[in-house]
Amino acid sequence: MRYLPHSPQDIQHMLQTIGVPDVEHLFRSIPRDQRTERPDDSPGLPECQLRRYLEGLAARNKNFCVSLASAGAPFHAVPKAVETIVGRSEFQTAYTPYQPEVSQGTLQAVFEFQTIVSELMGLDVSNASLYDGASAVGEALLLALRVHKGKRPVVWVSEGLHPHAKEVVRTMLHAFGDVTIQWLPLDPGTGATVLPGAVTADVAAVAVGYPNFLGVIEDIAAVSAAARSAGALSIVSVPDPANLGVLASPGALGADIAVGEGMGLAGTAGMGGPGLGLMAVRDEYVKQMPGRIVGQTVESRGGVGYVLTLATREQHIRREKATSNICSNQALVALAFTVHLSLLGPSGLRDLATLSRNRAMALRRGLLGIPGVRPLVTGPVMNEFALVFPRDAAGLRAHLADNGIFFGVPLARFCPERPEWREAILLAATETACPDDIAHTILLVKDFYREGK
Amino acid sequence: MSTQIHTGLLHREPPIFELSSPGRTGHALPPSEPLDDEGLPAAFLRQGAPLLPELSEVEVVRHFVRLSQWNHCIETGMYPLGSCTMKYNPKINDAMSALAGFTATHPLQEDEHLQGSLELMFQLEGLLCRVSGFHSVTLQPSAGANGEFTGLALIKKAIDVRGEGARRRKVLIPDTAHGTNPASVVLNGFEPVSIVTGPEGVLLPEAVRPHLDDELAAIMVTNPNTLGIFESHLKEIAELVHGAGGYVYMDGANFNAIMGKVRPADLGVDTMHFNLHKTFSTPHGGGGPGAGPVGCTAELAPYLPVPRVLRTNEGSYRLITELPNTIGRVHPYFGNFAILVRAFTYMLENGGAGLSRVTEMAVLNANYVRALLKDTLAVSVDVDTLHEVVFTDRDLKKETHVTTMDVAKRLLDFGFHPPTVYFPLIVPGAFMVEPTETESRVELENFVETVKAIVEEARTDPEKVTSAPHRTGVGRLDETTAARKRILRWTPAKP
DSSP states (O other): OTTOOOOHHHHHHHHHHHTOSSGGGGGTTSOGGGSOSSOOOOOOOOHHHHHHHHHHHHHTBOOOSEEOOOTTOOOOOOOHHHHHHHTOHHHHTOOSOSSGGGBHHHHHHHHHHHHHHHHHHTOSEEOSOBSOHHHHHHHHHHHHHHHTTTSOOEEEEETTSOHHHHHHHHHHHHHHOSOEEEEEOBOTTTOOBOOOSSOOTTEEEEEEESSOTTSBOOOHHHHHHHHHHTTOEEEEEESOGGGGGTBOOTGGGTOSEEEEEOHHHHTOOGGGOSOOEEEEEOGGGGGGOOSOOEEEEEBTTSOEEEEEOOGGGSHHHHGGGSSOOOOSOOHHHHHHHHHHHHHHHHHHHHHHHHHHHHHHHHHHHHHHTSTTOEESOOSOBSSEEEEEOSSOHHHHHHHHHHTTEEOOEEGGGTOTTOGGGTTEEEEEOOTTSOHHHHHHHHHHHHHHHHTTO | OOOOOEETTEEOOOOGGGGOOTTOOOOOOSOOOOOOOTTOOGGGBOSSOOOOOOOOHHHHHHHHHHHHTTBOOTTTSOOOBTTTOOOOOOHHHHHHHTOHHHHTOOTTSOGGGBHHHHHHHHHHHHHHHHHHTOSEEEOOOSSHHHHHHHHHHHHHHHHHHTTOTTTOOEEEEETTOOTHHHHHHHHTTOEEEEEOOOTTSSOOHHHHGGGOSTTEEEEEEESSOTTSOOOTTHHHHHHHHHHTTOEEEEEETTGGGTTTTOOGGGGTOOEEEEOTTTTTOOOOTTTOOOOOOEEEOTTTGGGOOSOEEEEOTTSOEEEEOOOTTOOOOSSSTTSSHHHHHHHHHHHHHHHHHHHHHHHHHHHHHHHHHHHHHTTTSEESSOSOOSSOEEEEOHHHHHHHOOOHHHHHHHHHTTTOOOOEESOSTTSTTEEEEOOOTTSOHHHHHHHHHHHHHHHHHHHHOHHHHHTOOSSSSSOOBOHHHHHHHOBOSOOOOOO
């Protein structure tokens, strides 16, 4: 086995030093009757066969030439340099920076990540990452419940969050117990979240998507003001922070906590992950934050250095009183995100968000020009939107798939019982879609309905 | 511009924001366009750009390459961090997870367009079942702690289904446990109850007996435990817990010690998480991403999170999301998929025989270090250990006032990452060594000789040890100042 550096002579020498006759002897502390009776002795595969098998599996997935879907997994054009940096052994094969004197690379990179996330979100402090955007919403809600010390047992959560995020939130809060989730419906006309009246005094937090799952840009300022007036926290979930190159930051609109999913900009959205959970908060909530946080400090020779800090929030110190159980996070994905945003800079991020928006609008306009195609909802959108097709949306998507185009995600998949979603498709475009791709797509859709397939 | 101090190849690198100058970019996008703002209310638009650095690609790459050189990593040298299983991460795993067939795939493509990924997940679940003896596995959880949350949620669901949810809330946790265990218990609305490890470092049935009542939900045990000792009474304890209507959760963080030797399901374990980033060689990434699949018995399987992957009679694969008793989703899409590909590759390359060999060599290495060091540092408990060994600074501190932390910092001067220190909490000044199977005899001997030299130095020149490290890029970091001053992001200097 190529990863085991033991020669037979080494093994003999080591056994003699230990004072046991054979390797089996090392396992004598395991009672005989607890040992596996017939251990699996199947052989392994040499690298050439491994490759052939895994390449074969990978080839059985369909790769589309053009993707016009986001639905929480946006594809951005991540420069090769990001992969190169992230692939460096020093970043990839280190662990949590427990020994800061030999981990300054990771620590400083996290400090830069925290700066970038707090800048994008317009809030004071970011942590070093959470698992994904969905559990980040759950963590934000738990944070809000802690802030109110259990005196506010209700959370208001928008129906417009990503369906998977809603399910993760439900799992997390149900497990935690003693919390009631009031789901806020979307207005059938605009697609924006409707507050069922003034926020009540038992509400710990109000959480909405920005934009929401239908692509609609929620009025964060209004939601945040409503939450604040009742002493509740405003939580804003950003499915693709690339949009913050154009859209106002959650913090600027009054959010107390912003969370998000960074895998699109990190380049790991393929098959949906690894994800990258983002979280930024107002300074007053930093001691309630889940996860690792890096801080700047001084070192014994007088220089500046970085360490994991405020660890008294965390499980390895506080155990059952910790703010979360999270230990391993998504550090390497956070690094990819940091490198990409450092390459983009402020103008690159704005250009990327603008191009995504413009491509999406070109697609949307073109499709709306086809008789019978209409928007599902009327609220303002960024680069994602839902359209209702005159008939056979499934057939249309299959036709486009045959032409190498991943034509969005059918909304019926998430809620088959809603008749108004039966022929609706959630579409998106990013800077990766060329004008030609979009023109070609529109033409194919036109043909599909003209020919009455 | 801050002053840069370069020491040979170690570059003192300022925060990237300080390298910025206006007008540069490291991105090649199509030409800028004006924003198509039709229907976009002005109030929704960002006022002023976020503070991001403005740099060309070469400057960004150079910055991060310089930063990387300040890290110790497995590929720099031995990283015997106890409980973390810092083994070598095979290159072929990375190559397979980077195949475009996987990475260029949208997670919401139709099942028939994801057959390769679904088959991979189905097969990986099968391999994990085979090595653990469990009935079913979910690959959804992101990391060990997320796996703990998930496994405990299965138990909670089973108790709820029995109608005992209001009463059964106690989860027993030995005092050697990882901090994530009690934290995961609380996140499931359970109450952790700490129980004491016996004098020989293992949990005894006596410690459990007083808690065998109708409030008992579960016991949560790491096996082998964090002292590296096999919990030889676990099977008996599991019978007691089951007899009282409770469940057994096993923390699989130390699974590298027993692969091919013990199947947790055979011990009466109801559910367990695997740490793919430990046992199955996926890179730790400076803190993540990992993956924490959860295995369970047939009884708990109906509660597993969705989606589940199913093989149809025709041999194709499809996703199931509508299961009446599922705890729900714990992760969007398919967990940390790219990590799953790596672990799958590793398991296939090893085969069952290879995985057993991995465990044997991991245990051999740890016992070799123990044999060579036991007269230099006291072993915490004098019984057999498997894949790791915990020493204590008890005697050293008494004699020289040099502590575990000092020895750890001095190790840095010789190119070793120190072991885990001050954990488990029940060992004073714990020094927890897990070499893993991928270290050679020579490297282990170098490590041991270095520790011996440091202990000798503690007697002859203690100041040298207590003021370490001396050869790292930075000296000891002031953690108190960090917590007090709370500088958690870069801000521009005030003009």
